[in-house]
Amino acid sequence: MRNRFTTAALDSGALLFGTAKFPLTRRGVTIGGGSVIPEINFTLPPMDVEQGSMEEVKKIYLEMIDSVCRRAVELHQREIIVEFELLPEMTLNPVWGEEITALLQRSLEEFLDRDGLQSLLRITPVDIRETSKPPRRREGREVDTLFDAFRRCARAGGDMLSIESTGGKEVTDPSIIAGDLRGIIFGAAILGSADMEYLWEQICSIGKETGSIPAGDTACGIGNTAMILADQGYVPKVFATVVRAVTAVRSLVAYEVGAVGPGKDCGYENAILKAITGFPMSLEGKSAACAHFSAIGNIAGAYADLWSNESVQQVKLLSGMAPVVSMEQLIYDCRLFNAAVNKGSAGDLRDLLVDSDALLDPQAFILRPDVVRSLAKAIVAEREDYGRGVRVAWEAVRLMKDAASHGELLISDREGSWLERMELELNGLPATSMQFVSEETERWSDAFDCTQYLVETHA
Amino acid sequence: MDLLQDIALNVQSGYTEKTRKAVEQAVAEGIPANDILHKGLIAGMNVVAERFKTGQMFLPEVLAVAGAMKAGMTIVRPLLEMTNHESLGKIVIGTVRGDMHDIGKNLVAIMLQGAGFDVVDLGTDVRADKFIEAVEREHPDIIGMSALLTTTMVHMKGVIEALEKKNLREKVKVIIGGAPISRNYAQEIRADGYARDAATAVDLVRTLLNSTRATAAV
Ligand code: B1M
Numbered sequence: 001m002r003n004r005f006t007t008a009a010l011d012s013g014a015l016l017f018g019t020a021k022f023p024l025t026r027r028g029v030t031i032g033g034g035s036v037i038p039e040i041n042f043t044l045p046p047m048d049v050e051q052g053s054m055e056e057v058k059k060i061y062l063e064m065i066d067s068v069c070r071r072a073v074e075l076h077q078r079e080i081i082v083e084f085e086l087l088p089e090m091t092l093n094p095v096w097g098e099e100i101t102a103l104l105q106r107s108l109e110e111f112l113d114r115d116g117l118q119s120l121l122r123i124t125p126v127d128i129r130e131t132s133k134p135p136r137r138r139e140g141r142e143v144d145t146l147f148d149a150f151r152r153c154a155r156a157g158g159d160m161l162s163i164e165s166t167g168g169k170e171v172t173d174p175s176i177i178a179g180d181l182r183g184i185i186f187g188a189a190i191l192g193s194a195d196m197e198y199l200w201e202q203i204c205s206i207g208k209e210t211g212s213i214p215a216g217d218t219a220c221g222i223g224n225t226a227m228i229l230a231d232q233g234y235v236p237k238v239f240a241t242v243v244r245a246v247t248a249v250r251s252l253v254a255y256e257v258g259a260v261g262p263g264k265d266c267g268y269e270n271a272i273l274k275a276i277t278g279f280p281m282s283l284e285g286k287s288a289a290c291a292h293f294s295a296i297g298n299i300a301g302a303y304a305d306l307w308s309n310e311s312v313q314q315v316k317l318l319s320g321m322a323p324v325v326s327m328e329q330l331i332y333d334c335r336l337f338n339a340a341v342n343k344g345s346a347g348d349l350r351d352l353l354v355d356s357d358a359l360l361d362p363q364a365f366i367l368r369p370d371v372v373r374s375l376a377k378a379i380v381a382e383r384e385d386y387g388r389g390v391r392v393a394w395e396a397v398r399l400m401k402d403a404a405s406h407g408e409l410l411i412s413d414r415e416g417s418w419l420e421r422m423e424l425e426l427n428g429l430p431a432t433s434m435q436f437v438s439e440e441t442e443r444w445s446d447a448f449d450c451t452q453y454l455v456e457t458h459a
Numbered sequence: 460m461d462l463l464q465d466i467a468l469n470v471q472s473g474y475t476e477k478t479r480k481a482v483e484q485a486v487a488e489g490i491p492a493n494d495i496l497h498k499g500l501i502a503g504m505n506v507v508a509e510r511f512k513t514g515q516m517f518l519p520e521v522l523a524v525a526g527a528m529k530a531g532m533t534i535v536r537p538l539l540e541m542t543n544h545e546s547l548g549k550i551v552i553g554t555v556r557g558d559m560h561d562i563g564k565n566l567v568a569i570m571l572q573g574a575g576f577d578v579v580d581l582g583t584d585v586r587a588d589k590f591i592e593a594v595e596r597e598h599p600d601i602i603g604m605s606a607l608l609t610t611t612m613v614h615m616k617g618v619i620e621a622l623e624k625k626n627l628r629e630k631v632k633v634i635i636g637g638a639p640i641s642r643n644y645a646q647e648i649r650a651d652g653y654a655r656d657a658a659t660a661v662d663l664v665r666t667l668l669n670s671t672r673a674t675a676a677v
Contacts, residue, residue, distance in 0.1 A: 043609065044609055044610055045609055046609045046610070046612055046613055046639065046644075047609070047610060047613060048610065048613045048614070049610050087608065087610050088557050088558075088559070088608075088610075088611075089557060089610070130559050130583075131559070131584060133582070173561065173562060173565070176562070177518060177519070177522070177562070177565065177566070177569070178519050178522055179517065179518070179519030179520075180519075225562055229518075229562070232656065233514050233517075234517065234518040234566065235517055235518060235519065236517055313609050313639075414515075414517075418517075
């Protein structure tokens, strides 16, 4: 059952790192209860993952968890979150995912017993539904295997369940490349939301069954793809910004069917989702440059209840292995966040994080608390996903234009013309969801199988 | 103005209808199809590619221009086929086994097509045997592999070994790319080239094909 948010939980003044309206406590760790906790993620160096290499794979995971926990203890860190982002083979062979989860959880328990290091483990299976072509999203072997992976990892010690789901990607991929906002609204707000509703109902029921927390999703496959393409100069940044705003509509659905946070680190839409839901969120910024570049290194921190490195592979740097380097960076970032909270200066630090980025890039600008609040309000003002997608896109375009004209945002002329282009596109959209869905289903009929989404195309 | 120049300018501006008309006129005036292709359509696309490379255009704008190129090609292609025209080069491309990241590979394919090459896209999660089948079926000049994961990049080596086993390695060049890939890795697995982005992939393909053709001509 989907319970739609109709109001935003937090005003812009209350939007702050370390503090969520609805904090979450498990095994002695509270997320969003007044402090920011580092969330570390690590992955394998170049190697094949197969039956024959599983012993080596486990050995590397053990080395990684052991070394990051040790560094945390040395730096007097009392709480950490570890994310185990399964690789495709570990989801396709759920027993491997289960075994690694168990190994990580065992290690975390040892550090708790021996050193008092408190921790929670997030598990993130891969959305392997795309392995079948065209993707079968609601039935078939991949779907069964995916849920089996969730179940096994949850039982093996996964405290929190997450996924980077890819519903609608068949349409959003080509739409990002073509700068097609209409396609983005269809792929993300309509197809993405329909898929999220199905998927997260299942994940939430696995959460109930296993006692794990259904945490949240990320629109990485849409928002971050557009962001990286903008960074490489392929698409305008203002376009990637509107894409990000629209992705909030689909990621919100997880919380409307029962997820309770913390949303997954690479979802920068989490700022908007925190404003709507009041649930704690994970975010990443400058200390995730090991995984990908971004224009929002500081400002993303304004909303972080967990502060993440996204991912780094086990390679040697001058100081030590890369995951340990990430652990140290995250711990120092969190010390600063938490010192500001303890001194009563959290609002000041938040403003510095915001001010240092917001002017320079539209993708940072839309993470300004006042802007986040406006976008959140635009989404909850509408009931239907179509209305939400269109309204939040309009709002993002309007706010960027406004800010640019007041010198609060730097946009080149070339980028500016894309704001006009997107306005035109939004103006040309049909009035009703039904009509829009019919038109777009027809337009994309070669690209996706509408039976996998069950969206209504006629009255 | 020279009709071929006119075609190039229309392509650069993304004028689909004007390009079509100019190409039709060029054909009617008896200009060889090969000249229409190289001195008209491709010359126009090259200017666009350069603008894109130097950050003066975004990809969606390039794609709009590619529509004009396509309109011209629809008229010219059958004529080229009649004259035994030699293709600029054929590339078979895919993301390797276990990897579903496709945007980077798609961009490389788009840019190669825009530059006039024939591209066969095998999609994502492509196993070594599928690459081999495609080489046997399509006889490409180059195969291109993309990988975004540290745990899938290792499959590139497997494809090269499979080509060697089938005695196909001498017949095709191999290029690779993707976030975890480096020039060193390309050398390590004996690929013929590495490109860091889609625009340099086009340059790399041109260089490799020129050197193959130069060698073949010797
Ligand atoms: C043939 O010749 C050539 C020549 C040049 C070539 C070439 C071939 N191929 C590429 N190039 C070059 O030209 C292109 C254009 O300039 C460039 O292509 P790129 O692809 O590099 O650039 C694109 C234009 C834009 N870049 C991207 O779209 C990738 C961005 C990041 C953030 C990313 C995204 C968006 C996605 N992901 Co993925 N993803 C990440 C990425 C971070 C990163 N550092 O890359 C990475 C690669 N992912 C990662 C992971 C872990 C995963 N991802 C997964 C899924 C996804 C999404 C579906 C959500 C989405 C896919 C988008 C898409 N349509 O491809 C999962 C795996 C899915 C699978 N089976 O493959 C999953 C396992 C996560 C999970 N648990 O679900 C990490 C890899 C870790 C590792 N061990 O290597 C990662 C580094 C992010 C991270 N967590 O740090 C060049 O590399």
